[in-house]
Every structure is written in C-alpha cells, then in structure tokens.
Amino acid sequence: MTGRDEPIVLGIETSCDETGVGIVRGHTLLADTIASSMEEHARYGGVVPEVASRAHLEAMTPTVESALAKAGLRFSDIDAVAVTAGPGLAGALLVGVAAAKAYALGLGVPLYGVNHLAAHVAVDQLEHGPLPKPAIALLVSGGHSSLLLVPDVAQEVVSLGSTVDDAAGEAFDKVARVLGLPFPGGPHIDRAAREGSGAAVAFPRGKYDDGTLDFSFSGLKTAVARWVEARQAAGETVSVPDVAASFQEAVVDVLTRKALQACARHGVEDLLIGGGVAANSRLRALAQERCDAAGVRLRVPRPGLCTDNGAMVAALGSELVAAGVAPSTLEIPADSSLPITAVHV
Amino acid sequence: MLVLAFDTATPAVTAALHDGGRVLAESTTIDARRHGELLAPAVERVLREAGVTLRDLTAIVAGTGPGPYTGLRVGLMTATALATTAGVPAFGVCTLDALAYATELPGPFLVATDARRKEVFWARYGDPRTRLDGPRVDKPHDLPGELPVVGAGGRMYADIVGPGRISGPEHPSAGALAALAAERLAPLSAEEAAELARVPEGRVDSVEKAQELSVLGPPRPIYLRRPDAQVPGAPKKVTA
Ligand SMILES: [Zn+2]
Numbered sequence: 318m319t320g321r322d323e324p325i326v327l328g329i330e331t332s333c334d335e336t337g338v339g340i341v342r343g344h345t346l347l348a349d350t351i352a353s354s355m356e357e358h359a360r361y362g363g364v365v366p367e368v369a370s371r372a373h374l375e376a377m378t379p380t381v382e383s384a385l386a387k388a389g390l391r392f393s394d395i396d397a398v399a400v401t402a403g404p405g406l407a408g409a410l411l412v413g414v415a416a417a418k419a420y421a422l423g424l425g426v427p428l429y430g431v432n433h434l435a436a437h438v439a440v441d442q443l444e445h446g447p448l449p450k451p452a453i454a455l456l457v458s459g460g461h462s463s464l465l466l467v468p469d470v471a472q473e474v475v476s477l478g479s480t481v482d483d484a485a486g487e488a489f490d491k492v493a494r495v496l497g498l499p500f501p502g503g504p505h506i507d508r509a510a511r512e513g514s515g516a517a518v519a520f521p522r523g524k525y526d527d528g529t530l531d532f533s534f535s536g537l538k539t540a541v542a543r544w545v546e547a548r549q550a551a552g553e554t555v556s557v558p559d560v561a562a563s564f565q566e567a568v569v570d571v572l573t574r575k576a577l578q579a580c581a582r583h584g585v586e587d588l589l590i591g592g593g594v595a596a597n598s599r600l601r602a603l604a605q606e607r608c609d610a611a612g613v614r615l616r617v618p619r620p621g622l623c624t625d626n627g628a629m630v631a632a633l634g635s636e637l638v639a640a641g642v643a644p645s646t647l648e649i650p651a652d653s654s655l656p657i658t659a660v661h662v
Numbered sequence: 663m664l665v666l667a668f669d670t671a672t673p674a675v676t677a678a679l680h681d682g683g684r685v686l687a688e689s690t691t692i693d694a695r696r697h698g699e700l701l702a703p704a705v706e707r708v709l710r711e712a713g714v715t716l717r718d719l720t721a722i723v724a725g726t727g728p729g730p731y732t733g734l735r736v737g738l739m740t741a742t743a744l745a746t747t748a749g750v751p752a753f754g755v756c757t758l759d760a761l762a763y764a765t766e767l768p769g770p771f772l773v774a775t776d777a778r779r780k781e782v783f784w785a786r787y788g789d790p791r792t793r794l795d796g797p798r799v800d801k802p803h804d805l806p807g808e809l810p811v812v813g814a815g816g817r818m819y820a821d822i823v824g825p826g827r828i829s830g831p832e833h834p835s836a837g838a839l840a841a842l843a844a845e846r847l848a849p850l851s852a853e854e855a856a857e858l859a860r861v862p863e864g865r866v867d868s869v870e871k872a873q874e875l876s877v878l879g880p881p882r883p884i885y886l887r888r889p890d891a892q893v894p895g896a897p898k899k900v901t902a
Binding site: 365378 | 700738892
C-alpha cells in the first residue's frame with residue numbers, strides 16, 4: 318500500500334506537559350500540532366501533574382481542530398486513532414486516553430493504545446523512512462533515559478538499559494538551577510556550554526565502566542552542586558559556561574559510549590536517538606563522531622519530532638495498522654508505568 | 663429530543679440516554695478508580711441498547727463536578743470529544759444539581775459528596791431544582807445548620823453531621839442528570855442553548871439566578887481547589 322490509499326491515523330499524546338496531536342498517512346506527516354503548558358510549570362521549576370492535566374483538558378479540542386485544519390482534513394477522513402497509553406503522568410495520560418476513546422467511538426474507527434517510548438522510536442520513520450531491523454534506540458528526555466533494542470517497532474522492543482536514578486533531562490534541569498539558569502534547563506545549558514570548555518572540570522561519569530547499559534546521573538548532579546558551592550563558599554567566581562560544558566560533556570560521554578556499546582554487543586549498525594535531550598547540540602556532535610568511528614549509521618529526527626508530540630503516536634499507530642495488529646478495546650487503562658515490552662495495549 | 667448524559671465526578675460511573683420523557687437506557691458502575699476504563703464502554707452500551715447513533719442526539723451532557731479531578735476530567739473530555747465528532751452541542755450540569763434533582767425531598771436541603779482529604783463538596787438547595795449556595799469545598803464540621811444532607815458526603819461523615827440528617831440518593835444517576843438537562847433544554851431555542859453552553863458555572867446568590875444559570879453550562883470542570891504546587895526558593899545546598 319502506498320500513497321493515498323494508506324490509512325490516515327490521528328495520534329494523541331498527553332503523557333507529560335505537551336498536548337500533542339499528529340496526523341499521518343502511512344509514513345507521511347500531514348500535521349503535527351502542539352499546545353504546551355510549559356510556561357505554567359516554569360515558575361514551579363518542574364512539571365506539576367495537576368497543572369498539566371488541567372491544561373490537556375483545555376487544549377485538546379482546539380489542538381485536534383487545528384491539526385485537522387493544517388492537514389486539510391475533516392473528522393470523517395480519519396481511519397484510526399492512536400493514543401499514548403503510558404508510561405507518563407497518570408492524570409495527564411488519562412485525559413488523552415479519554416479523548417482518543419471518544420474520537421474512536423464517535424467516528425466508528427479503531428483505537429490503538431501505544432507505548433510512549435516505542436512512539437519516540439517510530440517517529441523517525443516520518444523523516445528518514447523505514448527503520449532498519451534491528452536498530453538500537455537511545456531515548457533521553459526529562460522523563461526517560463533508555464537504551465532499547467528494536468527488532469520491529471510495531472511488534473517487539475527490548476529494554477537493554479535505563480537510568481537507575483534521575484533521567485538525563487532531569488539532571489540538566491537540576492544543574493541549570495544550581496547555575497541560576499531557567500527551567501527547562503536543557504537549552505540553557507546547551508547555549509551556555511558553547512562559550513565554555515567541556516574539559517574544564519572532570520566531573521564523575523556514573524556507571525561508566527560497570528559493564529551494564531544502565532545510566533546514573535544523580536551522582537554527577539550532586540558533584541556539580543558541590544563543586545559550585547565550594548567555589549562560591551571560597552568567594553571565587555564560577556564560570557557558568559565551563560561548568561555547563563563540563564557537566565554536559567560528562568552526560569553525553571556516558572550516553573554515547575553506552576549507546577555504541579549496545580550497538581557493538583548486539584551487532585547492530587543503526588543507532589537512533591530521540592527524546593528532548595536529542596536536541597542537545599553536543600550530544601548530536603559526539604554521537605556522530607563516535608558513530609562514524611564505529612561504522613554505525615546515526616539517525617536523529619529533527620528537534621520538533623524528538624520532543625513529545627502527537628506525530629510520533631500517529632506514526633506508531635500507522636505502523637500497527639500496516640502490521641495488521643488488532644486494535645485496542647475501549648476498556649484500556651492509562652498505565653503510568655507501562656513497560657516497554659508492551660508496544661501496544 | 664435525545665440527550666446522552668454521563669457523570670464521572672463521584673465513585674459512580676454513569677451513562678444514560680433520555681428522550682425528554684423517559685430514560686431509554688442507563689448504565690451505572692461504582693468504581694472510584696476506573697472512570698477512564700468504564701465510561702466509553704458504558705456510552706457505547708447505552709447507545710446500542712437504545713438503537714441510537716451519536717448523530718441522532720440533541721445534546722451531550724456531562725457532570726461538571728465538583729468531584730475528584732482525575733475522574734471528573736474523563737467525563738468532560740469524553741463529552742467534548744464525542745460532541746465535536748458528532749456535531750452536536752455539549753453541556754455541563756453541576757453534579758450536585760443532578761443529586762438534588764433525584765431526591766424525594768421537597769427541600770430545603772444540602773447535597774454533599776466526597777472531596778477526599780477529609781472534606782466534602784457541597785451546595786444548598788431550596789428545592790430539587792434550585793441551588794441557592796455553592797458548590798463549595800469544606801470540612802464536614804462546617805456544613806451549615808440542620809438541613810438534611812443528600813449524597814455520599816453526608817453518609818461518610820454521619821457521625822459529624824448527625825445520622826438523622828442523612829438522606830438519599832447516595833450517588834448521582836445519569837438518568838436524573840439527563841432528565842434535568844432535557845427539562846432545561848426543552849423550552850430553549852437552538853440559539854439560546856448555544857448561548858448557555860458558553861456561560862461559565864459559578865457561585866449563585868439568588869433563587870432567580872440559580873434558576874437562570876445553575877443548570878446548563880459549558881462542559882468545563884468545577885475545580886474549587888488550586889493545584890498543589892509550590893514555587894521553589896533558592897536551590898537546597900548539598901553540602902551542609
Ligand atoms: Zn517522551
């Protein structure tokens with residue numbers, strides 16, 4: 318099936334603070350609309366679940382309508398509805414799942430409840446075409462830091478490792494606070510780091526040589542805070558660019574090292590990086606350098622598709638439809654800790 | 663007239679279809695934790711039982727609470743999304759109004775539901791159709807006066823409000839919600855109904871205002887509490 322005969326899938330994502338609505342036809346992206354409540358969370362220094370849930374309810378209908386308008390479609394053109402069933406914030410997921418069920422029921426089309434992490438993997442196909450089977454995926458954001466083996470994103474995804482404490486993006490937020498940079502920290506650290514040296518301070522790399530594919534960022538975060546506090550207590554000025562660059566270097570060093578270890582161990586030649594932290598310029602550069610040296614092909618979707626969005630959910634839904642997977646029932650729960658072994662529910 | 667009504671603002675997940683004269687189909691399940699799983703199948707079931715499609719509906723009506731927010735949002739999100747696909751208007755009715763409407767009491771009385779955190783959501787009614795005060799959220803000690811208390815909020819705190827004041831029903835029924843909405847929709851023109859769908863639900867101070875405003879509104883939640891969140895101070899030191 319190609320072109321205009323392929324089914325049109327509406328995707329809904331509400332696992333955190335973004336109300337994302339995407340529409341795809343096969344691997345073609347028709348619309349990707351986002352309403353974010355990030356501004357409301359910024360003053361709290363982190364995402365407040367109840368604030369996010371309230372915002373999803375307000376934003377859903379206008380976001381869906383604007384996605385349809387952008388795609389030049391009407392509700393009656395939609396052939397299937399996909400929704401993030403987990404993992405994520407329970408109350409936030411529930412709003413998206415309720416909306417998706419109502420759209421599927423109202424339109425008389427099948428519903429697909431999908432895994433948020435698998436959707437982060439599937440979205441790259443909208444930009445770079447079919448994903449080689451198997452591939453390794455590194456997903457890094459404020460909510461997740463995972464290494465996945467992806468034999469087939471519609472059928473099977475295997476967890477190889479994940480963070481044992483903070484998510485990588487969380488460490489960026491916390492270090493940004495220590496350095497007096499605003500929330501969310503990722504873009505601010507990235508920007509500050511461009512003026513500094515990644516070799517200025519040798520911050521610890523958690524689990525660097527422990528032989529696992531797991532991550533740990535809590536020790537690094539604390540080490541940065543101690544280092545900064547010690548300098549401040551001594552009345553020294555702290556170079557924000559140097560600390561930002563050195564912290565960032567420690568994070569991306571561990572991330573890329575373990576990602577390439579995963580490729581080597583599993584004999585996989587394709588690495589995909591997704592999640593909000595994939596927008597980090599140093600992560601992209603170092604990953605490219607190390608992939609080139611190891612003969613691994615690197616795929617990173619454009620930043621707008623790396624952060625949480627509805628297109629990724631629609632992309633995975635479309636994959637499930639094409640694979641002939643049975644739709645979900647209207648009884649599916651939102652599961653805040655949905656394991657990656659459940660690509661769809 | 664055909665009204666599809668549902669409510670997820672209490673442990674009861676309810677859905678009903680009303681033709682302006684009677685309830686055509688109804689579904690009630692008591693489960694405080696599974697609103698998101700139970701509602702859509704219940705809606706599908708009552709539509710099928712009555713042999714009705716969404717496009718046949720005059721309106722979709724959802725309980726706007728107050729009630730625990732996670733469950734409450736399921737009903738309102740469902741109403742809004744169903745309404746946009748079917749091209750029919752969606753309205754909200756205060757959940758406490760539906761409980762009041764279903765009581766046998768001639769009035770006056772209170773309606774109270776579980777607000778968790780040892781509090782109740784409550785409102786005061788002059789008669790089953792007229793809300794005079796509320797909705798509000800308070801400790802059960804602070805419920806006013808001697809009036810009978812309708813709803814689970816009174817039963818849960820019978821030792822505080824006094825067992826003699828407890829009255830029924832315990833939970834709202836979608837049948838009552840649909841009947842109340844149908845009664846209010848019947849005399850309205852399409853334009854008037856559309857106007858009502860935009861009036862925000864709020865506190866009302868007079869009988870006239872209550873009769874005018876308290877029943878049909880937009881399908882938006884009545885929260886009554888601000889989100890729990892604190893603006894952080896300076897970062898905590900990791901070194902003592
Ligand atoms: Zn994500």
